[in-house]
Amino acid sequence: xxxxxxxxxxxxxxxxxxxxxxxxxxxxxxxxxxxxxxxxxxxxxxxxxxxxxxxxxxxxxxxxxxxxxxxxxxxxxxxxxxxxxxxxxxxxxxxxxxxxxxxxxxxxxxxxxxxxxxxxxxxxxxxxxx
Amino acid sequence: xxxxxxxxxxxxxxxxxxxxxxxxxxxxxxxxxxxxxxxxxxxxxxxxxxxxxxxxxxxxxxxxxxxxxxxxxxxxxxxxxxxxxxxxxxxxxxxxxxxxxxxxxxxxxxxxxxxxxxxxxxxxxxxxxxxxx
Numbered sequence: 001x002x003x004x005x006x007x008x009x010x011x012x013x014x015x016x017x018x019x020x021x022x023x024x025x026x027x028x029x030x031x032x033x034x035x036x037x038x039x040x041x042x043x044x045x046x047x048x049x050x051x052x053x054x055x056x057x058x059x060x061x062x063x064x065x066x067x068x069x070x071x072x073x074x075x076x077x078x079x080x081x082x083x084x085x086x087x088x089x090x091x092x093x094x095x096x097x098x099x100x101x102x103x104x105x106x107x108x109x110x111x112x113x114x115x116x117x118x119x120x121x122x123x124x125x126x127x128x129x130x
Numbered sequence: 131x132x133x134x135x136x137x138x139x140x141x142x143x144x145x146x147x148x149x150x151x152x153x154x155x156x157x158x159x160x161x162x163x164x165x166x167x168x169x170x171x172x173x174x175x176x177x178x179x180x181x182x183x184x185x186x187x188x189x190x191x192x193x194x195x196x197x198x199x200x201x202x203x204x205x206x207x208x209x210x211x212x213x214x215x216x217x218x219x220x221x222x223x224x225x226x227x228x229x230x231x232x233x234x235x236x237x238x239x240x241x242x243x244x245x246x247x248x249x250x251x252x253x254x255x256x257x258x259x260x261x262x263x
Contacts, residue, residue, distance in 0.1 A: 011251075012134050012136055014133070014134055015133040015135045015139075015227065016132055016133055019165065028150075032166045035203055038203070039166065042205075045185070046184055051181075061180075076180060
């Protein structure tokens with residue numbers, strides 16, 4: 001028997017109407033709306049990373065990568081990294097065109113500003129790997 | 131966007147809905163996150179790119195022949211629903227939702243098997259729609 005004698009049944013369907021029907025249920029719709037709100041908050045926090053600065057500079061990852069002499073993938077990973085050397089942070093910031101990069105902390109009500117550029121300049125060479 | 135999905139996926143949603151209506155709280159949770167993920171995809175105006183990744187819509191690093199994406203949701207102590215989908219290049223406003231699963235039950239092993247499961251499904255969708263890249 002040839003495999004071609006019986007057409008393969010369609011496996012896919014358009015789901016739009018099915019989804020509309022699901023979301024027309026008040027309970028499901030309310031549950032989904034709540035889940036949307038929580039997801040949007042998660043996305044908002046996620047977006048508060050280095051990419052915000054790059055986007056403010058209207059630069060792409062490729063452009064920043066070119067300035068730093070690395071691949072675009074390295075910038076993508078850097079932007080999503082939870083931890084990095086201050087020198088790496090400084091290099092990234094200056095590559096986006098940022099100047100006067102600093103870290104500001106408040107101690108006992110008093111603001112203290114650390115100049116990232118000075119920290120960068122005094123870092124030992126072996127401490128400055130990306 | 132328009133959403134295509136396997137008929138089995140539609141039946142899975144139907145089962146969840148029936149279980150949720152009968153009072154199954156877990157089914158209700160899974161259904162909520164699956165429906166939310168689908169709604170998020172439907173509300174996209176264009177396919178995502180590497181640069182437009184968000185916490186809830188990210189590329190699947192373990193993709194093979196096709197660049198897969200996964201939709202997630204905010205942390206929930208009892209469920210981690212992940213919806214796997216594919217955006218046909220140059221197809222404009224169509225997203226192919228492939229399957230969803232509770233990663234909380236499967237752990238990271240889930241992603242190891244995603245491409246092996248998704249790629250043949252995408253092949254099938256391409257055959258059915260005569261899609262050519």
